[in-house]
Amino acid sequence: MSATTSPTAHWSYPTAIRFGAGRIAEVAEACAALGMTRPLLVTDAGLASLPITVRALEGLKGGGLDATLFSDVQPNPTEANLAAGIAAYRAGGHDGVVAFGGGSGLDLGKLIAFMQGQTRPVWDFEDIGDWWTRADAEAIAPIVAVPTTAGTGSEFGRAGVVTNSETHVKTIIFHPRMLPGIVICDPELTVGLPPILTAGTGMDAFIHSLEAYCSPHYHPMSQGIALEAMRLIKENLPRAHSDGKDIEARAHMMAASGMGAVAFQKGLGAIHALAHPVGALYDTHHGTTNACIMPAVLRFNRPAIEDRIDRLAAYLGIAGGFDGFLDYVTGLRAALGIPDSLTDMGVDGARLDEMAAMAADDPSCGGNPLPLDADILKGLYEACL
Numbered sequence: 001m002s003a004t005t006s007p008t009a010h011w012s013y014p015t016a017i018r019f020g021a022g023r024i025a026e027v028a029e030a031c032a033a034l035g036m037t038r039p040l041l042v043t044d045a046g047l048a049s050l051p052i053t054v055r056a057l058e059g060l061k062g063g064g065l066d067a068t069l070f071s072d073v074q075p076n077p078t079e080a081n082l083a084a085g086i087a088a089y090r091a092g093g094h095d096g097v098v099a100f101g102g103g104s105g106l107d108l109g110k111l112i113a114f115m116q117g118q119t120r121p122v123w124d125f126e127d128i129g130d131w132w133t134r135a136d137a138e139a140i141a142p143i144v145a146v147p148t149t150a151g152t153g154s155e156f157g158r159a160g161v162v163t164n165s166e167t168h169v170k171t172i173i174f175h176p177r178m179l180p181g182i183v184i185c186d187p188e189l190t191v192g193l194p195p196i197l198t199a200g201t202g203m204d205a206f207i208h209s210l211e212a213y214c215s216p217h218y219h220p221m222s223q224g225i226a227l228e229a230m231r232l233i234k235e236n237l238p239r240a241h242s243d244g245k246d247i248e249a250r251a252h253m254m255a256a257s258g259m260g261a262v263a264f265q266k267g268l269g270a271i272h273a274l275a276h277p278v279g280a281l282y283d284t285h286h287g288t289t290n291a292c293i294m295p296a297v298l299r300f301n302r303p304a305i306e307d308r309i310d311r312l313a314a315y316l317g318i319a320g321g322f323d324g325f326l327d328y329v330t331g332l333r334a335a336l337g338i339p340d341s342l343t344d345m346g347v348d349g350a351r352l353d354e355m356a357a358m359a360a361d362d363p364s365c366g367g368n369p370l371p372l373d374a375d376i377l378k379g380l381y382e383a384c385l
Helices: 023-033 051-062 079-091 103-115 195-214 220-242 247-266 270-282 286-316 321-336 352-360 363-367 374-384
Strands: 016-019 039-042 068-070 096-101 143-147 159-163 170-174 182-185
Touching (some): 016 023, 016 247, 023 182, 039 051, 039 079, 051 096, 079 103, 096 103, 143 247, 195 270, 195 363, 270 286, 270 363
Parallel strands (some): 039 096, 096 143
């Protein structure tokens, strides 16, 4: 292959990971390894009083760290939540963050660590071009990430999502140093996750890998990771959903979730572009929204991905190529109780034009196998109602 046709790309892979049941006991040690003495434990309001969070806070204090809790985090965090977190960080004289929870807690925790030392507004660091270079990198606090779901994979990400409370637009804020210094993946923390959230977060992880796998960008390492992540989810999500105490299935799901986040460095696509406005405007669960939208996008992208899906189906042991795979994912959705349509999730057709315009501006569009515009995206929304 000549130099003019050789592929080029920029690749980045994750951080130090402590994986296994019971590893939450190492949270204080992990913080100390990053130089923290006064960590701020950031989680969402729903987790704040649960035993897993109480134990994590006690583990920090028992390890000799002066830790406090911040939990003013809503399901789709806004700049107001971020401002409150930054105020708590500064008022407490903290020197690092433990981001604890699902995507909301993880993202906001990372954003607090990032923004507490910056002087510019958060919107100045949107994931556009080299905007991340505007940040004072030395002012970013260290982060330990502890996922309590198996879905977003935010623990392995260098970005956080924050919703603008005025425009209702979800914005991706990026900086390489937002990547946590240490990740603790303890599947025991997911045992209490209700079936409905196990389903939604698990489908989110599956779709991260599916969209990455279908993305036309060149990233063969992510391509391979996406394949294996989908195999793990196919074999273990139904088990985790039917028996939340199946620790082996929970562990494989936690691994697959992180793998999906690594894989989507290759790109996402129309599923995420369509889901983000729905979540911002109707406050729906992100992974469940993705799963609801998925079949319509697969059908739309079929001309560009059919051969690739044929290979995926063969790897997963699914007969029938593209059609067999489509039947499999729609059957999996039904088995997990995922709604058939956006209408079933409380979305009406009143804001389709607004949603389509928002989706067209979403950076996930750039990874879709076929070109997208507002008219196409509106048609896809209509197909999901």
